Amino acid sequence: MSAATPGRARAARSTRRAPWPGRAGHGFVAAYVLLLIAFGVVPTVYAIYFAFTNADGHISGLSNFSNAANDFRFLPAIGHVALYLLFWLAALVIFVVGLALLLHRLAGQGVSRALRFLYYIPGALAGAASVMVWLFLLDPSVSPASFLLRALGYDTFGQVIAPGHLPVLFTLIAFWTGAGGWIVVMYGALNNIPHDIIEAARIDGAGAWQSARRIQIPLLRKWIVYMAILAFAGGTQLFVEPQLLSQASVGVAGRDYSLNQLSYDFAFQNNDVNTAAAISVELLLIGLIAAALFVARSGFFDAD
Amino acid sequence: MNARLRADGGALRRGAGRRAGLLAAAGSALALAAVAACSSGGGGGSASGTQNGFKPAAQTGGTLTVWVDSTRLAAAQLYQKQNPKVKMKIVTYDGDANGSNYLQTKVSLFNRTRGGWPDVVFSAENNEVTWAVPAGFAAPLNKGLIAQATLDGWASGANAPCTVDGTIYCLRNDLSQTVLWYNEKLMKQWGYQVPTTWEQYQALGQKVATEHPGYLVGDAGDTFTPEIYLWAAKCGANQITGAKAVTVNTTSSNCTKMAGLLDTLIKNKTISISSVFSSDFDKKEPGKILMLPGPAWYGGALFQGTFKTAAGQIAVAPMPQWAGDTSPSVGNVGGGTWLLSAHSANLKAATAFLTWVTTADDYQGKLAPGYPAYSAAAKTWLAGQAASGYYANDIAAPLQAAANQVWPGWGYGQFSQEAIWAATVTPGLNAGKSLVSLLPAWQSAIENYARSDGYQVATS
Numbered sequence: 001m002s003a004a005t006p007g008r009a010r011a012a013r014s015t016r017r018a019p020w021p022g023r024a025g026h027g028f029v030a031a032y033v034l035l036l037i038a039f040g041v042v043p044t045v046y047a048i049y050f051a052f053t054n055a056d057g058h059i060s061g062l063s064n065f066s067n068a069a070n071d072f073r074f075l076p077a078i079g080h081v082a083l084y085l086l087f088w089l090a091a092l093v094i095f096v097v098g099l100a101l102l103l104h105r106l107a108g109q110g111v112s113r114a115l116r117f118l119y120y121i122p123g124a125l126a127g128a129a130s131v132m133v134w135l136f137l138l139d140p141s142v143s144p145a146s147f148l149l150r151a152l153g154y155d156t157f158g159q160v161i162a163p164g165h166l167p168v169l170f171t172l173i174a175f176w177t178g179a180g181g182w183i184v185v186m187y188g189a190l191n192n193i194p195h196d197i198i199e200a201a202r203i204d205g206a207g208a209w210q211s212a213r214r215i216q217i218p219l220l221r222k223w224i225v226y227m228a229i230l231a232f233a234g235g236t237q238l239f240v241e242p243q244l245l246s247q248a249s250v251g252v253a254g255r256d257y258s259l260n261q262l263s264y265d266f267a268f269q270n271n272d273v274n275t276a277a278a279i280s281v282e283l284l285l286i287g288l289i290a291a292a293l294f295v296a297r298s299g300f301f302d303a304d
Numbered sequence: 305m306n307a308r309l310r311a312d313g314g315a316l317r318r319g320a321g322r323r324a325g326l327l328a329a330a331g332s333a334l335a336l337a338a339v340a341a342c343s344s345g346g347g348g349g350s351a352s353g354t355q356n357g358f359k360p361a362a363q364t365g366g367t368l369t370v371w372v373d374s375t376r377l378a379a380a381q382l383y384q385k386q387n388p389k390v391k392m393k394i395v396t397y398d399g400d401a402n403g404s405n406y407l408q409t410k411v412s413l414f415n416r417t418r419g420g421w422p423d424v425v426f427s428a429e430n431n432e433v434t435w436a437v438p439a440g441f442a443a444p445l446n447k448g449l450i451a452q453a454t455l456d457g458w459a460s461g462a463n464a465p466c467t468v469d470g471t472i473y474c475l476r477n478d479l480s481q482t483v484l485w486y487n488e489k490l491m492k493q494w495g496y497q498v499p500t501t502w503e504q505y506q507a508l509g510q511k512v513a514t515e516h517p518g519y520l521v522g523d524a525g526d527t528f529t530p531e532i533y534l535w536a537a538k539c540g541a542n543q544i545t546g547a548k549a550v551t552v553n554t555t556s557s558n559c560t561k562m563a564g565l566l567d568t569l570i571k572n573k574t575i576s577i578s579s580v581f582s583s584d585f586d587k588k589e590p591g592k593i594l595m596l597p598g599p600a601w602y603g604g605a606l607f608q609g610t611f612k613t614a615a616g617q618i619a620v621a622p623m624p625q626w627a628g629d630t631s632p633s634v635g636n637v638g639g640g641t642w643l644l645s646a647h648s649a650n651l652k653a654a655t656a657f658l659t660w661v662t663t664a665d666d667y668q669g670k671l672a673p674g675y676p677a678y679s680a681a682a683k684t685w686l687a688g689q690a691a692s693g694y695y696a697n698d699i700a701a702p703l704q705a706a707a708n709q710v711w712p713g714w715g716y717g718q719f720s721q722e723a724i725w726a727a728t729v730t731p732g733l734n735a736g737k738s739l740v741s742l743l744p745a746w747q748s749a750i751e752n753y754a755r756s757d758g759y760q761v762a763t764s
Contacts, residue, residue: 072752141584156584158525158577158734250402250527250579251726252734268409270756271439 044284050277064278068266071275073256080167080257085235087171092231093224096179100186101212116184123180128240130177135248138169161245161253170241178234182227189223190216225298232294233287239264259283356651357447357471364649367391368657371407371425373399375605376477376640379426379667383657386666390653399640401428402527403720408432411441414647421647423654424661426477428640430465431716433473436643442473443646449655450475457663459707462677465716466641468547475662477640478674479682480599481706482532485607488619488696490519490594498595501627502537505595506565512594513572521595522575524566524733525582527722528637532597535635535714536623537562541750544715550754551762554747561626563739570733577733580606597623599637600703604673608694619697622705633711639677675703719753 054060068074099119106112122130136142139157140149154160161169193216201211217224239260246254246261256262259279267276295301353359368390370380380394400407407427414420421441436442446455455463455472459479466474486498494516499505509521524533534541539559543551553559569575578585580596590611596602603620607613623634642662648654661667668676669684676682686700728749732742751761 071756073756139583141582141587156578156734157582158730162735163731247398247404249726251404251723252730253727255723255727268412269405271412271435 357444403723434718476677601674
């Protein structure tokens with residue numbers, strides 16, 4: 001019907017648009033808000049409720065939190081996650097920005113398009129599946145890169161997954177699975193920088209390094225902060241990598257490694273959902289505080 | 305009767321669609337009333353009363369859901385083949401092996417959502433009752449569900465890991481007493497004597513290291529390594545003294561003596577520190593095993609199944625003992641248990657399957673890879689092993705003797721000894737540390753995990 005009378009439909013829409021200009025926008029947001037409430041807000045409120053009550057549903061103050069903090073696995077887990085975050089954030093910021101700049105410099109050539117696609121492929125695999133790929137890569141007896149592992153002196157899977165290697169391994173896995181998307185995002189952001197600014201810099205004698213350092217990176221700042229906030233929140237919730245590694249190594253490496261795993265153990269091994277919820281509330285708080293710091297220090301929401 | 309049939313059919317269809325259980329039950333009050341009224345005679349349950357030592361769910365029938373590991377899949381499939389009328393849903397999972405806690409995780413979720421429990425579950429672990437009874441999942445079996453005469457058919461003590469205060473909550477699948485597996489062809493060829501003491505075992509290991517480097521006299525790379533060597537050596541790392549009490553002492557002379565032996569042989573590379581199930585081991589070692597202390601199921605599962613060692617080579621000897629020790633002792637590696645869900649809406653079919661799978665000669669006697677815990681099946685099994693001609697000697701005598709020599713000082717707590725060993729000792733061994741030096745760390749890890757599960761821990 002609307003196809004038959006496009007003119008009238010358009011007219012009707014434009015008259016309806018007048019009283020509430022943001023209508024379409026609200027429509028789009030509403031779908032998101034529904035999902036956010038169902039899978040974000042409600043579970044969060046549920047977790048907060050659990051965190052401050054005991055198994056019988058009575059208010060228990062902070063006892064769940066002290067329970068978690070007194071567990072022998074708690075402090076080591078914090079140490080593990082902190083070290084991992086350090087490696088992961090550093091690797092992400094340095095290599096993603098570096099590779100995006102490189103891609104941008106190669107923009108004219110076909111190789112850039114091919115590389116962009118290559119970087120993105122691992123991200124297209126679902127999280128757990130890509131970790132499984134790594135479990136094969138890291139086992140010298142089946143890995144296609146076994147010559148590399150052997151050259152580094154590792155002959156068995158057990159040697160590769162020694163406890164000291166875990167932060168680096170998890171960073172490698174997370175970078176491989178997660179960085180591709182960010183490289184594409186950064187590349188897009190670089191494309192948004194007006195060409196005349198770069199041109200002006202070049203005329204003033206700026207080389208590749210100087211225009212990257214003085215112009216491109218400062219203009220990317222907000223994107224980098226945005227990436228850091230999301231990567232930080234994701235990193236504190238480290239779970240899939242150690243959990244799968246733990247299963248693949250029948251518990252030799254990765255058991256009780258991260259805070260999220262500890263929470264999982266509390267819920268399902270010790271049958272203590274309340275303490276598990278306390279840990280997840282702590283993770284939420286840490287993520288919020290870090291995001292607030294990043295936003296405040298970087299002027300993230302300042303208008304240009 | 306007509307009414308009952310129709311009601312049953314309705315419940316069946318609903319059960320298939322939505323998983324039988326409370327949800328389906330709630331949705332069909334009318335059908336329920338009819339079923340309850342008609343089936344008050346047999347092993348089924350009335351909606352309110354306690355029967356067979358627990359309060360059963362409404363017996364709405366429906367699909368029988370069975371969870372097994374990949375090894376026990378054959379058992380469930382055979383049952384389905386022999387009983388095509390039973391509507392079965394067979395699910396394979398990791399068998400909860402190596403302390404994966406998969407089953408416990410799922411059951412605790414099912415408890416929360418009040419539905420979805422499997423009717424019968426196989427677990428490779430012997431400690432499931434420590435959580436499955438408090439969680440209300442495991443149904444008591446000797447309170448009417450299974451006849452005492454049947455239960456008496458298990459080897460003595462086989463169901464001890466399943467027993468809480470005299471009530472049996474699971475049935476043991478197989479005994480996993482440890483013995484000394486060895487390659488008779490190589491032993492003869494090289495003129496070696498099968499060691500009967502640990503001293504001889506160590507001496508032979510040192511001899512092999514110089515005369516035939518690359519060959520193995522044992523393996524210490526698995527999560528159950530302590531159960532093979534330290535359990536057999538009466539090392540008191542896991543003395544469960546009460547429902548929530550454990551005594552842990554990993555640095556007694558019994559422990560350090562065995563750890564020292566392992567250290568010597570790990571150092572001269574006659575004991576491997578790769579898991580016998582790792583791709584690494586499978587590529588390099590299967591043809592290089594001279595001796596391998598391990599559980600009864602090594603024969604079928606490992607030599608025949610995984611390594612595909614040719615027939616006529618593998619033989620069994622009793623586990624070595626320390627010289628002068630008058631009470632021989634062996635270890636035990638798992639053995640697996642079958643649990644029946646107290647939430648089953650199909651107790652009759654579930655009990656029938658449980659009884660069949662643990663006792664029937666067709667499976668346990670003729671097909672099972674391990675030494676059946678049910679005595680009559682064990683006899684058939686041993687006869688079958690002898691008749692198969694796979695083994696180079698008569699394996700019945702040493703296996704039967706070892707079945708009665710499992711050291712009783714090692715128990716089954718809620719915490720997984722296998723998981724603790726894997727996380728604390730294995731990385732150290734991989735890094736080249738000596739086992740003796742790792743014993744204190746092992747001790748504190750056991751204490752920590754036991755306490756976090758609410759155990760009272762004593763240390764001597």
